[in-house]
Amino acid sequence: HHEQLSPEKLVQALCQADDVDAQMSQLVQLFELSESERRLRHLLVTLFQEVFSEFFPGCAILPFGSSVNGFDIHGCDLDLFLDLEKTKTFQASAKGPPGAQAEEGAGPDSDSEDSILSDIDLTTATVPEVLELVAAVLRKCVPGVHSVQAVHSARRPVVKFCHKDSGLLGDISINNRLALCNTRFLQLCTEADERVRPLVYTLRYWAKQQALAGNPFGGGPLLNNYALTLLVLFFLQTRSPPALPTLAQLRELTGDGNQAIVDGWDCSFSQDTSRLVPSANTESLCSLLAEFFRVFGDHDFAGCVISLQEGRALPLPSFLLSEVGAKLKLGPFNVQDPFELSHNVAANVNEKIALRFQHCCQDGAKYCRSLQYQRKSSKGKAWGLVRLFQPGVLEAGELGLDGLLITIPFTLMALSPGSRQQLCQARDFRRCWFDKVCAAITFVLKDVLKCSCTGPAGEPTEQGGGEQPIVGSKHPRSDEGGSLSVSPAKKRPRPEGPAPEEEESVSWSCAVWHRVWMGRRRVRRQLRHLGSPQPDAEQEAGSLEVEEKVSEAIIQQEGDSMGSEPLLRFTACARVGGGQEDTRTLLCFTPTPQQGLLFQDFYHFLQGFLPRMVERYVGRAAWGGQ
Ligand code: ATP
Ligand code: MG
Known part of the structure; x- marks a missing residue:
């Protein structure tokens, strides 16, 4: 089992590093798979290979994606490709006309002819048929695997599964040979230059924190x-001098006999790093990161297509005239797959996210020019990457919602292996996670921030009106002179049954009586001085308990200045994120009118505070509890 990496541990480790370069290398060490995690994956692959060979003689189970491409992180999914080419040949020759017999007893395991293979003809079977068969084998014959489900709707249909003991999630696909090529390409890039991994890990984490990327289910x-x-690899190809070769250059290094065509695309490139000329680029990681932000803060994503093949941005007018150009699906963000040249790997990105990506890059570039980025703080303040990683927010409008939005990302990382397993076993994974997040929000608003409930919420949801009874407050009003309390109002648009499109939403109607968002850092420091010794001296924010004390202290200091009216009233409405597979929780705030500026203050505070506290609550709470 991997060690849990809490946000505090991450901040602490990064703050202790000597410089930004060290922080970036540190990030890789903290996130990458441990030896034992790798071993487990290897064992699973071996097990799958054994079982599947029984049913599909000659088949191969080949891992691809982040388990093997050099960008692994704790708990990343296990992507597997089931190669049935040999099995097809075997089946064809076994069934062949009499006389053209399979070479005596051919196939690696000719006994299994009468197994599953007699039910299906692999050369004519459709992808869904084969996948259902794969799912059946997984369900019935692979020990320790559960939640097996064929997903036919994805661009690349897969069978999903979960490994019981580790909570590891995985996919098996059958027509995805191109992914093996691009996996090998990414791997090669990590081998070609040691700056690739730290830079990619840093930018992946940054993008996840900024809610620009990182949905684990696509x-x-x-x-x-x-x-x-x-995008990062492209950036490195386009430095001057280049830090990585282009695919065209890698192709020139291959011998002529080594052409590899996959699904009609030329996938040949030199696999041999020793043939590469070492790069003349000597930029530090610290400056590469700053440059990444500068370059893409200013990049015209919609006006050209990023090509790793050529290592340059192709201007649209001429690109569109090319054969692949006519087929590529253009959007506000255009990144051409390095092999499947008519595929835009970022075709799903909408205009708002593209724009926000650019703005976040501009903010990043600006921050990277400051001393806080470049120099370690001698006073123990957050510096370097730490500030860059502070969570960003999606505007509600970007997702078609009204009000002010806070996004709570899905994080497997905070969960213990046991909780993970329980979550994976849940029939409705999204709802299970969502319920937990809602419990956490309630706890943070009510117990940590001492908000008070002002009765059932006016529901900001579109369906149903206010008729349904509101599921009563699980958390009765606290009797501590009520600074703030909360009632979750739960609404299930339909009782049960398959209604995946209709979302559940939960809303809270809250009143804030004290300025619990002001001067928390100072109070935290005071509390620490006052003795209550803390095992870890956390810099930026304490544990849930500490934060509770901080609120209490603020309330005490404010004394009885509390009027008969609360400072603020607002409604918060939580729902599961947009797409079918989106696991984020979107939390939309609507203040009652005429408290604009004060609410803005509170909201800005919550943007940073709430996601952190929720993560902590979810990571800590026993999953099984109510
Ligand atoms: P992680 O699982 O940590 O997010 P990953 O690289 O494994 O990283 P996945 O989304 O699991 O990412 O995708 C697995 C592989 O599938 C990728 O490495 C790539 O080969 C292929 N792939 C994923 N998304 C796309 C896409 N949009 N276009 C083409 N190939 C893709
Ligand atoms: Mg993956």
Whole structure:
């Protein structure tokens, strides 16, 4: 089992590093798979290979994606490709006309002829048929695997599964040979230059924190990790002098006999790093990161297509005239797959996210010019990457919602292996996670920030009106002179049954009586001085308990100045994120009118505070509890 990496540990480790370069290398060490995690994956692959060989003689199970491409992180999914080419040949020859017998008893395991293979003809079977068969084998014959489900709707259909003991999630695909090529390409890049991994890990984490990327199940308008990684590699290809070769250059290094055509695309490139000329580029990681932000803060994503093949941005007019150009799906963010040249790997990104990516890069570039980025703080303040990683927010409008938005990302990382497993076993994974996040929000608003409930919420949801009864407050009003309390009002648009499109939402109607968002850092410091010794001297924010004390202290200091009216009233409405597979929780705030500026203050505070506290609560709470 991997060690849990809490946000505090991450901040602490990064603050202790000597410089930004060291921080970036540190990030890789903190995130990458441990030896034992790798071993487990290897064992699983071996197990799958054994079982599948029984049913599909000659088949191969080949891992691809982040388990093997050099960009692994704790708990990343296990992507597997089931190669059935040999099995097809075997089946064809076994069934062949009499006389053209399979070479005596051919196939690696001729006994299994009468198994599953007699039910299906692999050369004519459709992808969904084969996948259902794969799912059946997984369900019935692979020990320790559960939640097996064929997903036919994705661009690349897969069978999903979960490994019981580790909570590891995985996919098996059958027609995805190109992914093996691009996996090998990413791997080669990590081998070619040691700056690649730290830079990619840093930017992946940054993008996730900024809510620009990182949905573990894909879908939605955010960048996926693969597209972001290609963008970083492209950036390195286009430095002067280049830090990475282009694919065209890598292709020139291959011998003529080594052409590899996959699905009609030329996938040949030199696999041999020893043939590469070492790069003349000597930029430090610290400056490469700053340059990344500068370059893409100013890049015309919609007006050209990023090509790793050529290592340059292709201007649209001429690109569109090319054969592949006519087929590529253009959007506000255009990154051409290095092999499947008519595929835009970022075609899902919408205009708002593209624009926000650019703005976040501009902010990043600006921050990187400051001393806080470049120099370690001698006073123990957050510096370097730490500030860059402070969570960003999606504007509600970007997702078609009214009000002010805070996004709570899905984080497997905070969960213990046991909790993970429980989560994976849940029939409705998204709802299970969402319920937990809602419990956390309630706890933070009510217990940590001492908000008070002002009765059932006016529901800001579109369906149903206010008829349904509101599921009563699980957390009765606290009797501590009520600074703030909260009632969650739960609404299930339909009782049960398959209604995946209709979302559940939960809303809270809150009143804030004290300025609990002001001067928390100072109070935290005071509390620490006052003795209550803390095991870890956390710099930026304490544990849930500490934060509770901080609120209490603020309330005490404010004394009885509390009027008969609360400072602020607002409604918060939580729902699961946009796409079918989106696991984020979107929390939309609507203040009652006429408290604009004060609410802005509170909201800005919550933007940073709430996601952090929720993560802590979710990571800590026993999953099984109510
Ligand atoms: P992680 O799982 O940590 O997000 P990953 O690289 O494994 O990283 P996945 O989304 O699991 O990313 O995708 C697995 C592989 O599938 C990728 O390495 C890539 O080969 C391929 N892939 C993913 N997304 C795309 C895409 N949009 N276009 C083409 N290939 C893709
Ligand atoms: Mg993956």
